[in-house]
Amino acid sequence: xxxxxxxxxxxxxxxxxxxxxxxxxxxxxxxxxxxxxxxxxxxxxxxxxxxxxxxxxxxxxxxxxxxxxxxxxxxxxxxxxxxxxxxxxxxxxxxxxxxxxxxxxxxxxxxxxxxxxxxxxxxxxxxxxxxxxxxxxxxxxxxxxxxxxxxxxxxxxxxxxxxxxxxxxxxxxxxxxxxxxxxxxxxxxxxxxxxxxxxxxxxxxxxxxxxxxxxxxxxxxxxxxxxxxxxxxxxxxxxxxxxxxxxxxxxxxxxxxxxxxxxxxxxxxxxxxxxxxxxxxx
Amino acid sequence: xxxxxxxxxxxxxxxxxxxxxxxxxxxxxxxxxxxxxxxxxxxxxxxxxxxxxxxxxxxxxxxxxxxxxxxxxxxxxxxxxxxxxxxxxxxxxxxxxxxxxxxxxxxxxxxxxxxxxxxxxxxxxxxxxxxxxxxxxxxxxxxxxxxxxxxxxxxxxxxxxxxxxxxxxxxxxxxxxxxxxxxxxxxxxxxxxxxxxxxxxxxxxxxxxxxxxxxxxxxxxxxxxxxxxxxxxxxxxxxxxxxxxxxxxxxxxxxxxxxxxxxxxxxxxxxxxxxxxxxxxxxxxxxxxxxxxxxxxxxxxxxxxxxxxxxxxxxxxxxxxxxxxxxxxxxxxxxxxxxxxxxxxxxxxxxxxxxxxxxxxxxxxxxxxxxxxxxxxxxxxxxxxxxxxxxxxxxxxxxxxxxxxxxxxxxxxxxxxxxxxxxxxxxxxxxxxxxxxxxxxxxxxxxxxxxxxxxxxxxxxxxxxxxxxxxxxxxxxxxxxxxxxxxxxxxxxxxxxxxxxxxxxxxxxxxxxxxxxxxxxxxxxxxxxxxxxxxxxxxxxxxxxxxxxxxxxxxxxxxxxxxxxxxxxxxxxxxxxxxxxxxxxxxxxxxxxxxxxxxxxxxxxxxxxxxxxxxxxxxxxxxxxxxxxxxxxxxxxxxxxxxxxxxxxxxxxxxxxxxxxxxxxxxxxxxxxxxxxxxxxxxxxxxxxxxxxxxxx
Numbered sequence: 001x002x003x004x005x006x007x008x009x010x011x012x013x014x015x016x017x018x019x020x021x022x023x024x025x026x027x028x029x030x031x032x033x034x035x036x037x038x039x040x041x042x043x044x045x046x047x048x049x050x051x052x053x054x055x056x057x058x059x060x061x062x063x064x065x066x067x068x069x070x071x072x073x074x075x076x077x078x079x080x081x082x083x084x085x086x087x088x089x090x091x092x093x094x095x096x097x098x099x100x101x102x103x104x105x106x107x108x109x110x111x112x113x114x115x116x117x118x119x120x121x122x123x124x125x126x127x128x129x130x131x132x133x134x135x136x137x138x139x140x141x142x143x144x145x146x147x148x149x150x151x152x153x154x155x156x157x158x159x160x161x162x163x164x165x166x167x168x169x170x171x172x173x174x175x176x177x178x179x180x181x182x183x184x185x186x187x188x189x190x191x192x193x194x195x196x197x198x199x200x201x202x203x204x205x206x207x208x209x210x211x212x213x214x215x216x217x218x219x220x221x222x223x224x225x226x227x228x229x230x231x232x233x234x235x236x237x238x239x240x241x242x243x244x245x246x247x248x249x250x251x252x253x254x255x256x257x258x259x260x261x262x263x264x265x266x267x268x269x270x271x272x273x274x275x276x277x278x279x280x281x282x
Numbered sequence: 283x284x285x286x287x288x289x290x291x292x293x294x295x296x297x298x299x300x301x302x303x304x305x306x307x308x309x310x311x312x313x314x315x316x317x318x319x320x321x322x323x324x325x326x327x328x329x330x331x332x333x334x335x336x337x338x339x340x341x342x343x344x345x346x347x348x349x350x351x352x353x354x355x356x357x358x359x360x361x362x363x364x365x366x367x368x369x370x371x372x373x374x375x376x377x378x379x380x381x382x383x384x385x386x387x388x389x390x391x392x393x394x395x396x397x398x399x400x401x402x403x404x405x406x407x408x409x410x411x412x413x414x415x416x417x418x419x420x421x422x423x424x425x426x427x428x429x430x431x432x433x434x435x436x437x438x439x440x441x442x443x444x445x446x447x448x449x450x451x452x453x454x455x456x457x458x459x460x461x462x463x464x465x466x467x468x469x470x471x472x473x474x475x476x477x478x479x480x481x482x483x484x485x486x487x488x489x490x491x492x493x494x495x496x497x498x499x500x501x502x503x504x505x506x507x508x509x510x511x512x513x514x515x516x517x518x519x520x521x522x523x524x525x526x527x528x529x530x531x532x533x534x535x536x537x538x539x540x541x542x543x544x545x546x547x548x549x550x551x552x553x554x555x556x557x558x559x560x561x562x563x564x565x566x567x568x569x570x571x572x573x574x575x576x577x578x579x580x581x582x583x584x585x586x587x588x589x590x591x592x593x594x595x596x597x598x599x600x601x602x603x604x605x606x607x608x609x610x611x612x613x614x615x616x617x618x619x620x621x622x623x624x625x626x627x628x629x630x631x632x633x634x635x636x637x638x639x640x641x642x643x644x645x646x647x648x649x650x651x652x653x654x655x656x657x658x659x660x661x662x663x664x665x666x667x668x669x670x671x672x673x674x675x676x677x678x679x680x681x682x683x684x685x686x687x688x689x690x691x692x693x694x695x696x697x698x699x700x701x702x703x704x705x706x707x708x709x710x711x712x713x714x715x716x717x718x719x720x721x722x723x724x725x726x727x728x729x730x731x732x733x734x735x736x737x738x739x740x741x742x743x744x745x746x747x748x749x750x751x752x753x754x755x756x757x758x759x760x761x762x763x764x765x766x767x768x769x770x771x772x773x774x775x776x777x778x779x780x781x782x783x784x785x786x787x788x789x790x791x792x793x794x795x796x797x798x799x800x801x802x803x804x805x806x807x808x809x810x811x812x813x814x815x816x817x818x819x820x821x822x823x824x825x826x827x828x829x830x831x832x833x834x835x836x837x838x839x840x841x842x843x844x845x846x847x848x849x850x851x852x853x854x855x856x857x858x859x860x861x862x863x864x865x866x867x868x869x870x871x872x873x874x875x876x877x878x879x880x881x882x883x884x885x886x887x888x889x890x891x892x893x894x895x896x897x898x899x900x901x902x903x904x905x906x907x908x909x910x911x912x913x914x915x916x917x918x919x920x921x922x923x924x925x926x927x928x929x930x931x932x933x934x935x936x937x938x939x940x941x942x943x944x945x946x947x948x949x950x951x952x953x954x955x956x957x958x959x960x961x962x963x964x965x966x967x968x969x970x971x972x973x974x975x976x977x978x979x
Binding site: 067068069070083084085086089093103104105106107108109110111112114124125127131132133134135141143151152153155166167170172 | 292293295296330426427428430437438440468469470531532536538561562564579581583584586588590591594595597598599600601604605608
């Protein structure tokens with residue numbers, strides 16, 4: 001089974017659960033949670049079911065293509081079901097079986113892990129799902145997002161596609177994975193990992209990144225003031241990615257780090273409050 | 283009759299299970315006691331997906347006679363003794379025959395009333411009401427909501443089994459009607475399992491690959507580990523905490539032995555075991571204290587006939603070890619001393635400066651402590667260790683495995699060839715991490731540990747960060763426990779208030795709170811922590827109060843004082859002596875200091891007491907000074923017969939002011955000497971009652 005088959009399998013499975021299959025969001029994000037298909041849609045009271053692939057950028061995880069597990073960009077399969085169905089754990093287990101995993105021969109564990117993302121004022125309660133010791137999924141009952149208590153509660157299921165694929169192909173090196181029958185992960189990604197590691201750690205201009213961070217921050221505030229909430233949120237995502245790059249460049253001290261994260265969070269929380277009908281979010 | 287309850291949930295964290303079973307047992311015990319139902323047995327069982335209560339209770343409440351009281355006799359009966367309209371009305375409203383009415387005598391007077399037999403309520407009915415109450419009152423370290431309900435619990439609930447005497451109890455919880463059915467293992471046997479009693483529940487689940495008793499699971503794990511390691515003549519490195527957690531993480535334990543490439547054995551043991559333990563929950567395998575290239579994992583599975591679980595875990599561990607070696611190799615390319623320069627960019631606390639500032643302060647404080655402890659020979663090492671100890675915060679390894687902080691610095695220092703005692707001091711300066719953890723084994727390590735913790739505590743309090751309730755963001759309690767534990771474990775004698783002065787001085791003008799105020803706050807805080815630690819060691823709270831009475835000068839003296847009191851608390855001399863000390867205190871309460879003039883003694887008894895005091899005092903003083911309170915106390919107790927005669931024969935409050943002042947002066951010097959050992963007036967003796975003071979936690 002290739003990465004491509006895995007994606008198709010998950011698409012088929014979650015479409016069968018009534019999910020709308022969204023397309024990848026076209027901005028750099030650190031996780032599938034951050035895209036509007038999750039962020040905005042979990043805030044209101046309406047039912048929502050969505051599944052999508054989201055490339056996730058973590059500049060600090062770059063290893064110049066030399067580490068068999070870590071990459072500065074990986075792919076997540078993100079599922080949101082709101083409200084969380086009663087049998088969701090069984091449904092999830094079924095999704096693994098649908099990929100051809102004979103769970104009777106393996107050790108499947110739901111291991112306590114409470115996910116949080118301070119940048120977007122979000123946290124939840126749940127587990128990391130381990131398959132023979134390998135973390136394949138983050139499973140979270142979302143409690144708060146943009147600083148707002150979520151009701152109904154959505155469940156978020158995030159599969160790490162490369163991890164799961166390494167399990168399925170029984171391979172030790174991420175670059176040995178098959179993306180399709182004749183395109184390997186190495187073909188697709190190795191050069192990208194090398195160049196972006198260089199960029200993330202040494203080549204990126206700190207001056208430019210700082211200016212970009214500040215400009216996007218101002219713009220987010222300005223747009224939120226006009227109630228243009230989706231564009232304002234895009235600006236927050238840009239802030240977040242610029243921040244991650246500055247961090248991997250080693251340009252951020254501990255205090256500054258806390259300050260910048262809280263700046264982004266304040267903007268995001270304000271957008272969430274406006275979106276849910278709060279007035280100015282002050 | 284047998285009671286069985288199972289609340290089925292999604293996977294609960296081990297800490298939540300521990301919290302829940304304790305509350306469940308206490309909750310049901312309280313409900314049944316309150317309902318006057320005899321509890322013959324009550325216990326709990328659990329798996330990650332089940333909270334179970336099993337018990338043996340009486341079938342129902344005892345039938346009993348109760349008295350129903352009506353109106354006062356004066357109203358209920360006329361002057362002729364016949365029932366008044368009010369009395370008749372009472373009988374009517376209660377549906378009782380008038381002939382059964384009688385006079386009920388109460389402390390408030392006589393009333394009309396009657397006795398009736400009350401039928402005991404069946405236990406099943408009591409349980410039906412109690413179950414949702416007990417379950418609904420459970421609290422967990424972190425609670426969550428799910429679906430569309432505002433209800434909060436540890437994890438979502440899936441079912442309720444509740445039987446009493448073989449029949450399902452008519453109760454429900456959060457929409458789940460109680461039944462007599464559960465389900466088996468999530469993967470191996472997810473079908474239904476019927477249970478009428480504990481025995482059929484236990485065996486039915488066992489057939490469905492769920493071992494319900496944590497003790498059985500623990501034994502399975504230990505037996506399988508032993509069997510797996512027997513051919514190697516090796517042992518799992520003991521990790522009771524991990525074992526307990528894993529026991530609560532699986533429904534059907536399966537021990538899996540795996541291997542990793544021998545080349546990773548070149549990594550330090552600390553790194554290997556951390557990489558195995560964190561995240562993957564694996565045990566290290568050792569022979570004669572040497573790490574072998576194997577690990578033991580505990581799976582939740584029936585078997586691993588195809589070896590897939592083993593191979594999967596091996597692959598994951600190999601990747602983690604590859605990462606660890608990447609960090610180990612990369613970190614060692616930059617010498618620690620050079621790395622320490624980077625600490626100027628790492629903030630310790632906004633107002634307290636960077637870790638470089640902290641390092642400079644630590645160098646001064648450890649130097650001071652070496653002088654005060656009379657170990658000048660340790661000074662060079664302690665100062666060098668102080669300058670290096672925080673550098674590992676900037677290593678990749680500590681960024682990945684924060685639990686290795688300090689230890690990593692020590693290991694990297696060793697690799698670079700620093701003197702052994704410097705490496706050891708760096709290695710152990712975070713110790714003890716808890717009251718159960720060991721204190722540093724080396725003198726420079728102990729000194730650096732105390733200096734580091736004192737710096738954090740004084741700094742935090744000095745910029746107004748307070749510890750309150752459950753909030754302790756700076757870990758001040760843990761740090762204070764650490765300082766006290768190191769001083770006590772290693773019997774270090776140094777004046778605590780003077781150390782505070784020194785640390786305050788080293789901070790110069792960084793602090794926003796006045797020095798005197800910080801010092802008082804620190805002294806109070808430490809007194810509270812010492813109280814907590816000593817009570818935890820089992821000393822009586824009033825003895826602890828007495829031992830803290832003279833104040834915290836030497837930390838070790840507080841323990842010595844309470845031990846001295848504790849050793850004597852059951853001796854026949856103890857109580858009369860305490861009463862005597864209290865008597866002296868009461869007499870002296872609120873009086874100004876008075877001087878003794880030996881020429882002014884009138885009576886033989888006071889002169890004798892005075893000369894005894896002089897002899898005993900001069901013997902006891904040096905003992906007190908060196909902290910030998912047990913012996914000092916023993917000598918001082920000898921004053922008691924003389925004090926007795928003194929109080930019998932001599933009137934302290936004499937008419938003559940000079941004589942009176944002289945006698946008060948005599949008592950004051952006795953009180954002062956006593957206070958050198960303990961504040962005896964704090965001790966509660968038979969026949970007295972004192973409310974337990976609120977300790978600061």
